[in-house]
Amino acid sequence: MNNTDLGRVYAYLLRNRMVESKSMRRNVSREERDMAILLRDADAHMRALLDEFLDGQGLMLKSFSDDVKGLPTGAISFVLARKPDTNPPFFGSERMIARMQQAGGSDVSERDAKIWFVHIWFILMDILYTRRGCSPGELQDWVEKSFTKSVLVEAVRDYLNEEVRKIDPATLVTPTIHTSLTSFKEGTVAQFCNNFLDLMMDARLIENIGSDLYRPTLLFAFEVKLNYDRQLEPFLTTTAPFDGATAVLTREVTMEESNNGRNH
C-alpha cells in the first residue's frame, strides 16, 4: 500500500465504515474488495501509520478473520469503530435528526426526533442484549441476534403503553420526554421505527438479511463491546441510586406523617 492507496482506503473507510473481502449476505462491490485486499496486504508500517492516524481522530480500525462467527471462509472484515470518549469529529448527527423528523410530518420538532431516536435505540439494545441474556461484551454471538421489524415496533409500543403512559406527568420535573413519547399516533410510532432502521442501516450498524429480517452488524457488536464499559455502564448505574434515594425519602415522610397522625 502506498500513500495514495492509504488515502483511498481512509476515504472509503470514513464513508462506509466497513470493508469486507466477501460476504454471505450481500454483493461486495469491486471497490470494497480492492480496499479489503489493500488493507490485508498492507505492510506493518503502513498499517501502523493508518492506525495511529485514525487513533488521532477517535477511531479504531479492527480486523476480523474467518474465525469470527458469521464470516465466510477466507474472508477478512475491517470495521472502523468509534473509540470511547473521543467524539470523532467527522461524524455528525444532523442527517440523523432530519431523517427522524420526517417520520411524523411537519409536527415533529428536532427535540422530538432526538428523543425518539434515543428511546428506540435503548429498546433495540433491550431486544438484542437484555432479552437474550447476553452481555454487551460478547462479540461472538452477533450473528444470532436477528430480529424483525414488527418485533421492534411491538417492543416500542409495549414500552410506551406499559411504562411511559403509566408515569404520571405531574410527578415529572421536566415532562418534555413524556409528552413527546405520548403525543404521536400509533401509525407514527411504526414510522419512527422505520426511519430508525433506515438510519441504522445507512450507518452500517444494522443490516437487512431477509425481507423483514434485520441483524446488528459486526461493527455494531464491536462498538458495543468496545464502548459499553466506559460509555453506557456508568449511565445504567448512576440513575438507579437517585431512584433508590427518592424511594427512601418518600417512605420516611409517610412514616413520619403517620406517626404525627397517631400522636394527634
Added chain:
Amino acid sequence: MNYIALLASAVRLLDLHDSNRGYGEADNFSREKRPGQSDGIYLDIAVLIIERLKQHDDAAYQEYLSFSMILGHVRATRPDVNENDVAYVLGVMRRPTELFYISRDNGAPERHSEKRKTALIEKIDYADEYRLSPTGRSIPGLANAARNATYVRGDAYNLLHAVEGHDYQKIPNFADEIVCQLRAEILNIHAAIERVGRVDTVNSYIKNFEQWKNIISDTIQIVSRTEERLDSTAFREKLEAWLDEDRNKSPLTFHKLHNEVLRIRQVLTTFNRLLTELVQIAMRERRNAVTPPSFRDFAVQLVRNPFSSRVEEHFFRQWGACKLEAPFHSVFDGLAAVSIREVSPLASAPVFSDEVIEAASEMGKLRFLDARGKEIAERLQAGPLSLSSAIADGLFVVDSDVLIGDLVGVFVMPEALPLGGSIEIRFTQGLQRTRLGIDDYLFTDVELVLKRGPHE
C-alpha cells in the same frame, strides 16, 4: 502426576512427525482416529512404572530396580494386571525411536535426528532390572511444570539469576516464558470479563486475589531489579566482552535483552490492570451475575431524568447512527438523486414532401450566378476584372449573405458566366491582402479578360 498436559501438548506434533502425507497434496489429509484400545490402561501402567522408578531414583542414586518390584508396585494399584502387559510396557519404554527434525542453530536449516534420548528407561544387560533414563527423569518435572502464572515469580527469579550469572543465551528464553504465561492468563481474564455467568474462572481469581496481588507486585519488583542489573555498567562491559568472543554466533545485543525485560514489565502492568478490573466487576456482582443490564429500565429512567444536552450530544456522537458529515464529497454523491424522465423521440416514418422543393438556383454557385452573374458579365464586357476589385466592390454579397467562395469559384471557372467568346485568366505576381470584416485574406490576385472570339 498430571501427564495429560504433557501428552496433549505433544500429541499433534507427533502426528505431524508421523504424517505420511506427500508434499503438495490436498490439505484435508489427516488421521483423526487414534489406534489402540481407547482405555488408557497402557498409559496408566507406564505412569505407575515411572512413578516407582522415580521414587527409587530419589532414594538410591542411579540404582536399578528389579522387575518384580516394579510389578508389585503396579499391582498395588491395578491388582488384576497381567505380568506380560507390564513387561510389554517396560519394553516399549526402553526402546529408543528415531525422531527427525530441522534445526537452525547454526543459521542454515539442517536435518537432525534424535534417537538416544527417546528411551524413557534403561535396562541392565544381564538382569531384568530397570532405572529411569535422563529423559524419563525429566518427565515428572515437565508434567508438573507450572501451568498458570501463579509461579511466574519463580520464573522472574530465574531471569534475575540469568542476568546476574551472565547467562546471556538464557535471558530471552526466560523472558519469553514469563510473557507467554502472562499472555495466556490475560486471555483467560478477558474471557472471564466477556462472559456472563462463567463464574468458575472468575472465582478462581477472586479467591486468590490477595495471592495474585502479591505475585504481581513481587514479580514487578524482581523485574525492576533485573532491569537495574541489566543497566549496570558492569553488565554491559561483560556482555560486550562476551559478544566480542562470540561475535559470529550470537544474534544478541544489549538492546534486545533490554527490550525483553521491558516487555515483561509492560505485560505485567496490563495483567495487573485487567485482574483488578475483573475483580472489581465481580465484587459488585454485576455483569457476571446472570442478568444482563436492563436497557428498557434505563429508558424509563431517562423519561424521569433526561440527559443533559451535553450528554445527549455525546450520546449521539458515540452511539447514534452517525455518518460522515465532512467535506469529502464525491461527484457521485448526487448521482441519481434527481430522476429526470427521458422523453423518447417520437418515431415517425420519413415523408417526402413535394411542395417545398428548393429552386435549383437557390443552391450554391447557381444562386450566386443568378444574383451577380449578369453584373460580372457586364463588367467583363467593359474591360478586365480582377478578383481584388470585385471584392472591393462588394460583388460577393448576395441578399446580405457573404458568398466569397462562390465569387472565387467564378473567377477560377469563368465558363459559367453568360458570355460569348473565350476568357483569359491572368495571375498577378505577389500576394494581395484584403480585409473583410475582422478577417484578413491573403490571396494571389486573378484577373479575367474577355477575348473576342474569331466569329465576331
